[in-house]
Amino acid sequence: MQYKYSGILTAVPTPFDGDGRLAAGLLSDHVRRMAAAGADAVVPLGGTGEYTSLTAAQRLNVVTTCLEAADGATPVIPGILSPGLGDAVDNAKAFVAAGAKALMVVTPYYFRPTQDGIVDYFRAFSDAVDADIILYEIPYRTGVSLHYETVDRLAELTRVVGIKACNPDLAQQMRAAELARDKIAILTGEEDVFPLHIAMGAVGGIISSSNLVPKQWAAVLRLAQEGRLAEAIALHASLRPLIDAVFAEPNPAPIKAAMTLLGWGTPDVLPPLRAASAALRERLAGVVPASIERESTVSHFFS
Numbered sequence: 001m002q003y004k005y006s007g008i009l010t011a012v013p014t015p016f017d018g019d020g021r022l023a024a025g026l027l028s029d030h031v032r033r034m035a036a037a038g039a040d041a042v043v044p045l046g047g048t049g050e051y052t053s054l055t056a057a058q059r060l061n062v063v064t065t066c067l068e069a070a071d072g073a074t075p076v077i078p079g080i081l082s083p084g085l086g087d088a089v090d091n092a093k094a095f096v097a098a099g100a101k102a103l104m105v106v107t108p109y110y111f112r113p114t115q116d117g118i119v120d121y122f123r124a125f126s127d128a129v130d131a132d133i134i135l136y137e138i139p140y141r142t143g144v145s146l147h148y149e150t151v152d153r154l155a156e157l158t159r160v161v162g163i164k165a166c167n168p169d170l171a172q173q174m175r176a177a178e179l180a181r182d183k184i185a186i187l188t189g190e191e192d193v194f195p196l197h198i199a200m201g202a203v204g205g206i207i208s209s210s211n212l213v214p215k216q217w218a219a220v221l222r223l224a225q226e227g228r229l230a231e232a233i234a235l236h237a238s239l240r241p242l243i244d245a246v247f248a249e250p251n252p253a254p255i256k257a258a259m260t261l262l263g264w265g266t267p268d269v270l271p272p273l274r275a276a277s278a279a280l281r282e283r284l285a286g287v288v289p290a291s292i293e294r295e296s297t298v299s300h301f302f303s
Helices: 024-036 056-070 085-098 115-128 148-157 170-180 191-200 214-225 229-238 240-246 253-261 278-295 298-302
Strands: 007-011 041-043 102-106 132-137 160-165 185-188 204-207
Touching (some): 007 214, 115 148, 148 160, 148 170, 185 191, 191 204, 191 214, 204 214, 214 278, 229 240, 240 253
Parallel strands (some): 007 041, 007 204, 160 185, 185 204
């Protein structure tokens, strides 16, 4: 089956200047960097993009900046991390008017809705917004899980074309893939178990650390898709020190610290987050250069 969205989709952070304003030039440069590295899409305004800390005007500024930098060559899929329908639809309509063709929409939270309530929510959103929808399930942040039968229902009833699955329950993910993978793209958001999700039926992932090493993540994906699972796991294991470091403190502070080391961004995050600690910055200074050096050597996995 051909999917609209597959491969390595990079969850990009929102860079700020020292006064908490969007550093639009840095964001534009990074979107172009990811496009040149072969990213299959960029995903601003997820958790990595600090959606919930930004105003509506700031969110729209991020989206327009990304769209202008991508210039139609790389899909831009903004996140919608609102807890309820009104704010979600308002932001979504603004992003679509700016040119976004697809949106990553988190499950509604705070209310702890039933599965039927979740279906009602996404049907209402789908009716109101003219865009492809990628479901975003991340129960350890929202307290809300999507039952695999709910994923299947949404694939049938709405504009949903994919799901970012950040559910560490592998049995749940396997059942969702069994039911829905012929209808929508299963995209993992769990970097720790990425090769296993691919083996179970995922066709890619929405990944934060691919900001740093996009080609290595693309190689893990390709190896797993070719049935070379042992090699995929071995390459994934080489990424483990980087994965562990960039998630050692609340995302996206570590990834921003790593990008700052490379001259690609600034370390600033918005409250309630704090910039990466001195100890983590020192750890990243040891991990990041080796990871970047390996980035130019991944082709030997396909010899």
